[in-house]
Amino acid sequence: MTGDMFITFGILAVFFAIIVAILYATFRQDKTFTGYAVGGRSFKAIYIAMSYTNSWWPGTTFIAYFGLTAAFGVIGWYALLYTLLGVPAMYLMARRAWKWGQKFDLRTQPDMLGLRFDSKHVKVVASLIGVISLFPWIVLGLQAMGTIFRWASLNELSITTALIIGIATIAIRQIWTVQMGMRGLVITDLVQGFVAYVGAGIICIGLLVFFFNGASEIGSLSGEFYELPGYGSALGGWYFAAITFTGIIGALCWPTSYQRIYTARDVRSVKRGTLLTLPIAGIFYVLLTLVAMAAATMPAVADDPQNGWFILLQEAGGTVLLGLGILVVFAASMGWIDGCVQVCGTQIANDVVAQYRPSATWARSASPRSRWSPSWWRGRSSPG
């Protein structure tokens, strides 16, 4: 391992250790499945906002979305619009969704749908649709993990090896996700989100100011970068509408996003959370997309837009800046995949299995105990 790799892998290792330490420091054994699934409905607005954002912008935002903008220009902004148009929907449904959630002990969106239509079949089908819909995104998330480790190895690792290490890292992380439930997830989302989105925002501002000397590069691309597909083009005039509208609909029923409503301590926290989500999610993506447009002027990025974020950072700031850039992608990826795993597990247990095995005690009772839980280790260390 070279000295540069100590920097890149070292940054990731330290961050991973900090997250695990936070999980143990904040661990509280959940007495009920509601505590496990929605953190006991106890979180303030900033936790809701950062958790929503960490479950919305995955690590692949820096890869696929950055690449889309760097390769095709202004069409990449569609993600900003569908993201922000979905957030007001959360605001508008906050009161009813949260109050129903509290009154009827709802833990997931299919829970709510099953109650609304008085049908366990609606609940099961909605739950399966949610889990299946997440699957392609989980694959993208795992691919992002492979990219992270490939760049951390400065391209010494093969794609396959990097992917295996990335998947293994996430698998290890799930030990704590499964044990500690939503409470641990939301608390680590705060830290991961701050690193990923505020950290990335600071990096982007630095790049725009010091590397690109402002916004001039953004306007120096060829004309087609600023054109949306119109009538008569290969994609047609409705293409932008279709991809944006699909994203908005997705925002309304995205399992991880909806479940955040139930983690809030009250309606006001949900609403305030959406207020905070708008600038956190919005400003981050605006800055990233402006950087992607500016980076499109670099030949190396134009040749390989999906790796553009990493190419740019290595060019602009060497190994240290590359290491920080890998860290923000890692933080975004880890938080995002955790959220998916948690919601898939909760929905399968709560919405599917519990319908056909209502006597399953783990569906109602506390989170599973195992040798990996802090309480087991405390018991082991006590005398006698």
Add this chain to the structure above:
Amino acid sequence: MPAPSNHIRGVTMRSAVKKMSTQAKNRVFATLFTLCFLMAVFPPFYLWGSGADPEILGLPFAVVYMLFDALLLALGVWALYWIEDVRGELD
């Protein structure tokens, strides 16, 4: 006659917000959010916003269009929160 102070303006604004009917409030924000939605999904709007010219503050027009839609939406949600806070409708 001296101009009203900021405090009096603020009190006047809060009173106006409290007196606004729920229907009027809903109509205003439904219109605003619908406009933001249409700017994103109605082809005559977003194709009008497409292209580089004119540049505004050094940014291509298409980028400014997207930023404007996003900002309008965000400010709309913040305004709705403030109004609901004044009217005691947050919870």
